[in-house]
Amino acid sequence: MSQTGVHLPDQEELIWHNGGGAGDEKISSDQETERRQTRDDSLRTFLQHLRMTPETLLDLASEKESFGFACVCAFLITKLKIRVSFSTLDLSGLPDFSPTRVSVFLSSLPLSVEELVVGPQWARASSLPAFRHFLQRVSEARSQDKDKDKDEQGEGDSGFVRVKSFVFTAESIGPSGAPEILPLVLPGLQKLCLKGNSLAEEGGKALAAAVETGKADCLQSLDLQETGLQLKGLEGLKAVCTAINKKPLQVLETLCLSDNWLGDEGIGVLCDVLCVSHLPCVKELRLRECGIGDVGIERLAVVIKGGHVPCLEVLDLEENRFKGGGVRTLASSLRVERVPRLKKLNLVTFGLEPDAVSMGALLQALTSEGCPTLEDVQLSVGGGKAGDQRQDEEEGEKSKSGNEERVGEGGRKCQAEENLRMLGAGRVPVVRTISLRLEGAQLLPFFEEVVRAPADPPFVCADLSVEKPEIMGVEALTKAMQMRRFGYLRKLNWLLSPPQSEALLSAQTEFLSSFCITPQPLLIEMYLPECGLSEEDARLLGGFVRDGHLPALRLLDLEGNDEMGNEGARAIVRGLDECEVGLPPLEQLDLDSTDFGLFLSEIGALSKAGKLNHLSILSLSLSLLDEDGLFGLAEAVQVGALVSLSSLYLEDNPVGDSEGWRELFRAVGESEKGLPKLQFLGLRKTSAGEEAHVLATAIQRGKLPALRDLNMEDTGLKEEGVKAFADLLRTDALPAHQGSRLVLGAGPYPRLDDDDDEAEEEDTQTDFDQLMAAIVASEKGLPGLSSLDLSGGVLRVGGVWLAAGLMLGKLPSLSEIRFSNMQMGDSLLEALGEAVKKGVMDKVTKIKLMKNSDIGSRGVDSFLNAIAESRDGLPKLSELYLYNKAAGPCGLSVAAALGSGKLPCLKSFGVCFACCFDSAGMRAVGGVFKEGKCPPLLEILRFHYSRERADNASGPRPNFDPLLAELAEREGEIPGITEIDLSGGVIGKEGMCALAAILGRGNFPKLTRVCICSCHVENEALTAFADAFRSRENPNLTALVMNGNRFNKQGVAAFLNALPPQSLRGLSFLGLVGLSAQETDGNAASAELSALVQKAQSQGKLPLNCRVHY
Template sequence: MSTEKSVSQETEEAGIGEGVPRDGPPAEGPDRKTQKTKPNIEKETGDTQPKDDSLSAFLLMMRLDSQTLSGLARERESFGLAWLGLRLLKRTLRKNPVTSPRSIDLSGARGLSPEKIFLFLDSLPASVEEMKLDSAAVKRRGLPLFVSFLERLSSAREGGQEAPCLKSFTFAEGSIGPEGAAKIFLLLLSSLETLCLKGNRLGPKGIRAVAEGVREEKAASLRVLDLERTGLEKEGLKSLCEVMNRKSLKVETLNLSGNAIGGKEEMEGLRSVLCKYSLPSIRELFLRECGLTDGGARCVLQAMEVDDLPELEVFDVGENRLTPFGLKHIGFALRLGGVPRLRDLNLSEACFSGDGVGEFLRALSHPNCPRDLVVRGVRLASEDLDEEEVHALGAGKCPSLRSLDLSLSADLSADDHVTAFLEQMANEEGGGKFEVLDLRLELSGENRNESLTSLGVVIGKGSFACLGKLDVWRSMNGYEDEDGNFIDDDDDDDMDMTEGRSAFFTSLSRAFLPRLSELHVYDLLLTDADMTLFAEAVRVGNLPGLRVLVLGGERVDGGVGRVGMEALMGAVVESRDGLPFLETIDFYGTRAGEGAGSLGTSLLSGKLARLSSICLMNSHLTDAALREIAHAVKEGGLVGITVLDLRGTEIEGQTWGEFMRAIAESEGGMSKLNLFPPRLRSEITFKVSQVNVNVDSLIRAIGESEGGLPSCVKNLVLSGGRFSEEALVSLATSGGGESGGKLSHLTSLDLSSCGIDDAGLRRLGEVFSAYECRSLLTIVLYKNEISLEGLQAFLGALTPQSLPALRFLHLDGQTGVGGEEEQEKFASSVRSLREAAHSAGKLLGWKGHFAG
């Protein structure tokens, strides 16, 4: 007997037979024909053991663990198989060692009706204790079915029948509202240990339903209550706390994050239940992003001060922007020793400034401060620290600060905090105290070379394996001259940083920095030699997690060039793994653009698989380098690039044309490209920098490219350039249909002094007929060879849909129109042609033909 036949027979024996649709449960009622022809396996074999063994083998082959079963049940195509598996599982469970599922997650189910979902849930074995559902099961048509399901579970348990006893229930975000909460919670709460309502806007009515469940003694088993982002507010919190204040609950985790309850009055209500009577077992309290005020925080902290929360282990008040006053009270609570078990304190976005910083740091080193405490989200800066506190941080005397964001400066008018901190970190007792350290160092004055050298020493000793982000920059002292050039007062032989840079970059090749995700180095006057040293760190794989690399600076013009860039990109290619997580690379203000072609080679190697943002602004990018990048584009190496910042480069129009043609000819193109970061809202002007340069290749590339002119180019200035009628014909004939977007973002077009005659202008009209250019406001045609006949032909080529936003068409200074009288006659004739165009429904926004 084949396996297929055996499974079929066992399915019929289980009472399913032909009643099982391919994508759903069995049809109602028995199939009489199937009943008549159904083979009696028990008669044939004399016992059920072979059948049970086969079922067990089938179930083992299906591997129906919780994850697999949930995955099958969520998809319409595999739902029937999941349902069948449950039926077989229940049949064989008592006699065979098949692992039963403990949890079911049907959130995100596709193409399933509520009826099918609950037919599946009704088949669950008693082993299931955890469940997650979304709106398909608990809203609209699903709500009465869910209520009936919970009632059946309750009746089965009360009658001593086997049925799931749910201990954990999660409502997917947006799956339940106030009406559903009122009908569900009294039925659901009685057996639960965990209830997660995160992201469900319950409002006051829904919260009152939770409170009613507590009042009715339905929450006696509850250990975890997650009300994050449920719309909990003053009224709802009050109703919940009033009920909890009269009960002694076993809740260990209470999450109230993301609700507007941070005021003093709301927190006074919460304070009333943060005590040994109401919540004696509370271990985790989450009040993140609640708009917590200092007064509100003070209410909660009082419970910590008077030993009302002896079991508390996690206290999260992150993203509340607590002031130094609030920090003082947190420090005071820690010194009193009222929370001896506290191990996790999140203070992200708190304002660490003024007197509160010192008091808080001293509290962390107090004998009563919990020994295993880890404080997260602390951001400190030099202006809020004295030298003693900086020494304490570097020496590891605040062991609770396992994670720290630290900004230090070496200002001659104050203490040199950079050197002080690094000297302590270099000592054995100082190094290695942090788990993650984000460090920002501002180097200035006579000590900056020494400070940079010290940084290299600490890294080389392995004391900075904790570095997550490292920013190092040189403070600039100087002025701008009459031409706007920055004159650096410190830029002399006494301020040479060669030794410091060498020590720093050499250390990177000697120490493994597994956590370093961002490296920013500004204004250190980097050289090719420095870049070569850094390249070695990449070659040996010491920076495996690097995501952001910035090596430049606003006032640097020179230094790193082709040699350094090629060394770095060569190291990427030669290394075993490259920089697999690198997303952003920035060489602003250097000469790295001279060797930017090697970047294309690295991208083609696959060793920069996640790179998406490239900044070569003001980097002396050459035509040769851009051609190499264009080759990489054509080969598909830049398909994942979203930001390519090439501002401040002097590239010939022909080279730009080759670059855009490479985009058009590439199979993958650069479909994700947005040349400049959206947050800059850049309106880029593309300008031809030479007179009489031929821009035919650029025009053809725009037509051949799928995306046309990049959306960030708002102003196209081809003044003084030259183009042929053939190039315009090529552009016009590649337009129409959806391709009309190729010039859709252009707002200004300058074709002055381009030698355009009547024939060329007519071709230009054909381009605007093919591409509506709905954003184009201004066309500049100064100093060309256009007559009134040519303008009439141009207008005749347009359609009423062409150039709907155009306001100005500048036509002065045409060759052959000389003298004041002729110019006035020309202007009058242009006005007449404009009125005729308006009468034909064309260029209705066109106001004038002179500037202004």
């Protein structure tokens, strides 16, 4: 009986309806069963006709109109136990659902799926309860299935739980989500992929807890690539390894820890559990880019030597930092009795190829009888590194390698050459992938052997990086190509470095022509920057594309090859057009500093035709881009041909007017999909700023949802554009991705008629106060913004808004502040000082406030004293620049900040004030260094004033003699300082003597550059400087810049005469600009100076390679 008094018949009443007896009951039940069977059969037939696949199901679920139907289909597949092959179901591409939809969809999913791929939308806070419920459902069903006889389950029975693998795409779960998700995911699971998810310490401990409690006992594959296990002193890794030590993973076969900077210490932690008792079945160990050095590799080699990984088949150590000893120790461990199953070994490194002696030892091990049955070894080989004296002594005895003799001491180049010849001749057949990084004459021995060998080399893949090759080497490479013996290139990095000789350019053309004979089906990256490509070379490249000789190419870099001209660029574009399929795999096209901007319209048309439909990165900065090109690009955007574009750089292109930009931005806003993947948009030094309001409209419409880096520096941004962007910020419509950067500088853009002085002097400064106010007024602010640059506009009170935004939590991730030339006053620095005291600038790493002439000593003192007086200061600040301020004496506050210990990460510090340091301030700053209280990481110290401003300064210049005197009295080392710049002040005789003491006593062992331009240094002071070196030397100093001072050629002569030989033997640059201008006959003075320099070089007082500018 219902509460309303209306009787509702139950099932039993329906069965016994009309007073039927027992016989009627049986008939009714049979009829009901038959009816249900007919219904189920009809549904099965319907679903089978649908031919439901994972792709079909996901496509239905993606659309609002068909979402319900998708859920019904998924539910019926499970309910009716329909045989549908769902080996993998990738949910990461589905749109963000409401929590209700998430719950409905997950509740309907069949558990017969073998692998589930999930993205961030499934594990965020709003969806987490439903996702957790789904995981509990999987866990409960798996437990029930343990009690069933699996033989009774049909081959395609959807009721049987088959979820064996879980893949969480990058940034799906973080440290806080891991403790809730991992314990539910792991039980019974065979494969877990957490690649790109930041577990850090908390997540690592959650994984460790699951391992220790036996929840990971079934795990066969564990992918922890780029999960932050190295953070906080390797706490995450240590927790996981400790758990494995307590509860071994007996069936784990694949372990991936790549892209975690474990270092040698982390490898030591891993090696403690890398043994039969804890990880007995490990077959694949992947440790790419883990920061492993020689010590770590030696530790791993000890594990291998001990026979602790007998099942190991794959060892991947690509892109680590080992060089010498580690490689030799690893080579000695490669014995078949220790790793009998080892098949694949990857030792490719980046720019740190093993020295020649170590590489020789490895090659010898790989060709020995006791080597494991390796099938694929991947190596990096360089031609010039040969090891130190100790290695030479170890290899001092002559030994045989094939038919070539290898000598230790005195024969290091022979060893390097022998290694190349062994590999080129194919005498190490297990090396199947080779990464060659060769320079100069090193190209010849390898390819000479390739040509001479009786058979083709054993390689299946090769990366070739060539720098400054000699002609004979290029000819040998060309010959190998013509013989079709080098058709397996994967990456080509060709660096000729200008200027190039005509003969070398001719050899280059011959090399390129060999691609017509030997197509390169594997070539994915082709770097040809600034190598002087001619029009003929460009025609060859166009022909390769047209004839389909580069079918796999993903990256083409032709930057800086303006020699090919318009016709060369046209030939390459024509080749793309005439190719039947174009270059569909092409993802990155770098055409900076070429003439390709004239053909952007054609490139857009190729995209429309589907011949560049995977293009992701397009760079056309400084490329003669014209208005027609922008219109052509707009057409491609309008029809959705560039939806894969993630980066677009069109900088340094002074298009005549802004109509083309307006059309491009309008096309983005009005197209169906816009540019949905575009993250980086570079418009610097163009006229795009005049149409910024149109771009803002496109963003407002959601057509640039992935945008995270917008650079509109010097684009002539106007009030209308600033207002439009302020509206975006106020309404939270600007994408706020983590790590995003916003540059809205209002400086003038370069014009085609840049000789017009009036155009350059036009006042383009724009008021940005409303922009900063909008951030504070918005509901969310910009939570992901890491860098903000508004240089060139006007920010009178906006600085206060900036501080307010920081204190209100509207800019929680801000790390870089660049507000230069913005007419800001003291209020900005005073407000930032308050923010420092509140502790809300703890993530800021860079502050650059330059050319703000309205800031005085009050603001500077307030900000710097706030750092010194605050509890934590600026703990992550690495750069602080306060250039070109018209301030009074601020030396005491500078000293207070530098000596406070509140700038522990500061590396570069610069102030540039008129009269900013009185004598007391100078001594105070010097005292900070004298007493060893300066920031421990400080590298660059700049207290300079630009020469032009110094010459025009109305007040007295700062006298740096007291500062230098304090620095010279420092007794211990200040190891970090690499550069000191005191330009624009005054340095007398005492100061120059102190500077000589600083350079000669070794107190600053890493100091390589000293700049004292326009410091009124006279002849006497310069001579005293040289005299002070009579008993000292500084082999580390590479640059001494003394332009614009008061000494003349007689002073220079006295300086060079007094300078002891070899005292500045590392000097590569000496700046003496401005001397000849003091002489009546400038040409004669230059000749005399040149003679003085040559004499000093002949006497060993200046190095022969030292460049002297005067």
